[in-house]
Amino acid sequence: MKKPLALHFTTALIVFSVFPAFAAGSSTVTLDVQGMDCAVCPITVRKALEKVPGVSAVKVDFKTKRAIVSFDPAQTAPPQLTKAAADAGYPSSAEQVQQ
Numbered sequence: 001m002k003k004p005l006a007l008h009f010t011t012a013l014i015v016f017s018v019f020p021a022f023a024a025g026s027s028t029v030t031l032d033v034q035g036m037d038c039a040v041c042p043i044t045v046r047k048a049l050e051k052v053p054g055v056s057a058v059k060v061d062f063k064t065k066r067a068i069v070s071f072d073p074a075q076t077a078p079p080q081l082t083k084a085a086a087d088a089g090y091p092s093s094a095e096q097v098q099q
Contacts, residue, residue, distance in 0.1 A: 027099050029078045031067040031092040048088035
């Protein structure tokens with residue numbers, strides 16, 4: 001059974017309002033943050049990255065030691081993101097950038 005068009009529109013509206021990082025004009029970078037060794041570390045890394053102007057979303061995974069950061073490339077770039085993490089005590093490296 002096909003879903004009504006209104007349901008598709010509503011789903012898309014929810015996705016783009018909840019996850020603004022996926023809107024046009026944003027980029028995503030995966031940072032390798034190997035220095036995290038406790039449950040508080042991802043919170044510290046996330047807060048440091050969220051303070052960088054142009055960052056729209058941050059997800060830090062303790063198990064994989066990675067941070068996925070969505071940002072506006074007109075306002076910031078991976079070097080500024082890795083610097084923010086390093087300034088918070090967590091040196092990182094940019095692994096993958098998606099435009």
